[in-house]
Amino acid sequence: TRSIDLAVVAGDGIGTEVVEQGLAVLEAAVAGSDVKVSTTEFDLGARRWHATGETLTDADLDAIRRHDAILLGAIGDPSVPSGVLERGLLLKLRFSLDHYVNLRPGKLYPGVTSPLANPGDVDFVVVREGTEGPYVGNGGALRVGTPQEIATEVSVNTAFGVERVVRDAFARAQARPRKHLTLVHKHNVLVHAGHLWRRTVEAVNAEFPDVTTDYLHVDAATIFLTTNPSRFDVIVTDNLFGDILTDQAAAITGGIGLAASANINPDRTAPSMFEPVHGSAPDIAGQGKADPTATVLSVSLLLDHLGLTEESKRVEAAVAADLVERGDRVRTTAEVGRELAARVLG
Amino acid sequence: TRSIDLAVVAGDGIGTEVVEQGLAVLEAAVAGSDVKVSTTEFDLGARRWHATGETLTDADLDAIRRHDAILLGAIGDPSVPSGVLERGLLLKLRFSLDHYVNLRPGKLYPGVTSPLANPGDVDFVVVREGTEGPYVGNGGALRVGTPQEIATEVSVNTAFGVERVVRDAFARAQARPRKHLTLVHKHNVLVHAGHLWRRTVEAVNAEFPDVTTDYLHVDAATIFLTTNPSRFDVIVTDNLFGDILTDQAAAITGGIGLAASANINPDRTAPSMFEPVHGSAPDIAGQGKADPTATVLSVSLLLDHLGLTEESKRVEAAVAADLVERGDRVRTTAEVGRELAARVLG
Numbered sequence A, B: 001t002r003s004i005d006l007a008v009v010a011g012d013g014i015g016t017e018v019v020e021q022g023l024a025v026l027e028a029a030v031a032g033s034d035v036k037v038s039t040t041e042f043d044l045g046a047r048r049w050h051a052t053g054e055t056l057t058d059a060d061l062d063a064i065r066r067h068d069a070i071l072l073g074a075i076g077d078p079s080v081p082s083g084v085l086e087r088g089l090l091l092k093l094r095f096s097l098d099h100y101v102n103l104r105p106g107k108l109y110p111g112v113t114s115p116l117a118n119p120g121d122v123d124f125v126v127v128r129e130g131t132e133g134p135y136v137g138n139g140g141a142l143r144v145g146t147p148q149e150i151a152t153e154v155s156v157n158t159a160f161g162v163e164r165v166v167r168d169a170f171a172r173a174q175a176r177p178r179k180h181l182t183l184v185h186k187h188n189v190l191v192h193a194g195h196l197w198r199r200t201v202e203a204v205n206a207e208f209p210d211v212t213t214d215y216l217h218v219d220a221a222t223i224f225l226t227t228n229p230s231r232f233d234v235i236v237t238d239n240l241f242g243d244i245l246t247d248q249a250a251a252i253t254g255g256i257g258l259a260a261s262a263n264i265n266p267d268r269t270a271p272s273m274f275e276p277v278h279g280s281a282p283d284i285a286g287q288g289k290a291d292p293t294a295t296v297l298s299v300s301l302l303l304d305h306l307g308l309t310e311e312s313k314r315v316e317a318a319v320a321a322d323l324v325e326r327g328d329r330v331r332t333t334a335e336v337g338r339e340l341a342a343r344v345l346g
């Protein structure tokens, strides 16, 4: 038997509800196999911060590190000042565990209505850099609250950091039928960072000669995501542009209720983390209204990352089948989870 | 008689073609009035740079300053290294002439097909900050071309700069029926800059108590622009987020062939600049294929800025009427311009 030790960070708002269903589907996926899942819950998020003032301690991080993977629900609550949990918990996890590949599929499943009139066959994946760029927290403010206030945010980009994520994106493109990679940046304005990204894509392309590439400025990318999203295969981009484009990608493929993501440490020096793209949605929390599908699809990415390819495919297939048949039915979070688990069990 | 001295920067690619039609419509708008338009053409862009190595000299800038307004076509050509003309010419104009309000309407005109299935009644305006943020050119690179390369981009935000553009946006919101202002930023990650923006909106709101406000993270804004764009009235945001959102806004309202923009110096210490949102489109340049409508709508913004409100309205009405009737007709750039001018003449 193989045992998988999972760190579970349900977090805030609807996080608890969707993670519960994600775990149920995970159990269903390994049922009857020699894989055993054990979970450790970590009390992180708004409640913990209010109680103790802590976001993520060194001890938390050490304990999390000892797991094979992390399943995260959602982080954030209006009662906590903006940035405290995002920087101190979510981004701290991504940065500390070196999740340099933030993988976000943009796929329009059959049966799902896109807000686009003619979406076409949308099936791409965004490789968002996860440990650099404008997200590094390198900035500050001077004379805060005075007419002389100045606030800066520094985007830090290194050859080391860009090259590793670009190489990962090329490898993913090579493994896909279309073998196409689009770099998105804004190198006509952000010339230093942009040119580093561009030169890196050109250089790494030599290792993947059968992958074709093109380049789009981030503003143009939002246009193509609206007018011709089927043109995309693999997109590689920086942390901030990736954040923006993946929400837009979620919108055109049926909404963030369906959008999965994986924060991957490809070198496996620390556990990777799987989380829905959506947030904690405090307005609907505790009401059983949240769609757990994004979390379930994140579980599929988790299984794939752990080498459980068949199990991963079964979970995705269950979601795909559910999406074809769900129609306008209103179901609770638990009902969706139960039906998905049943489909996975076959 | 009133004379308007216009600096004309046709620029690269389709810039020349669309500006020619923009000027024809401008002439039509003032025909028979006591307003006389005189134009000075400035040879700026790729050709000039190839010939002389110059982008925008102090003498150019001095000469441009002596005009009442600037009409710009498009800047940029693949033969020029990325960033040279953007930073050295286009952004230099915006920054030197203190165009701190980059105004970009997002309006779905009747007759125009949106790529969205149910766009609703889209009529908002983006007030994009034009002289700060990640566009300041404050960054650099070290050990370029080595595995140790590091490239930074610094977003600079000042209370002075944020407050003036926020106040302008509030004034615009107050003048509109819905009186609603949405701040877009990413203050949960870019905490220093984001909190400056947020505090400023809260503070300036006191001067405009009848304007309601809300806040969206930039990623969420791309979702709403896809699923519910009619929710927006006035959006105020930073230079980079504004760049991204206005291209997406153009996409959902019929494409950049229709998207106008105004780079405004509200204090009138230097001429404001009016330009289509689209670029130089070298692939279709010289073929009479470009749609001059975005430039003509920019001329409407120019007339409005110069206090020629009736003329501005007539130009916009001509475009609106043309959009209702154009259907699938294929017309040359000149034909569109001629028909618009004819409509303006009545």
Ligand SMILES: CC(C)[C@H](C(=O)O)[C@@H](O)C(=O)O
Pocket: A086, A087, A090, A091, A243, A277, B188, B189, B219
């Ligand atoms: C909550 C926030 C810090 C986060 C991000 O910006 O990465 C979220 O938007 C996401 O995309 O996962």
Ligand SMILES: CC(C)[C@H](C(=O)O)[C@@H](O)C(=O)O
Pocket: A188, A189, A219, B086, B087, B090, B091, B243, B277
């Ligand atoms: C050409 C480029 C520098 C410019 C910008 O980024 O502002 C363009 O995209 C725009 O929106 O006017």
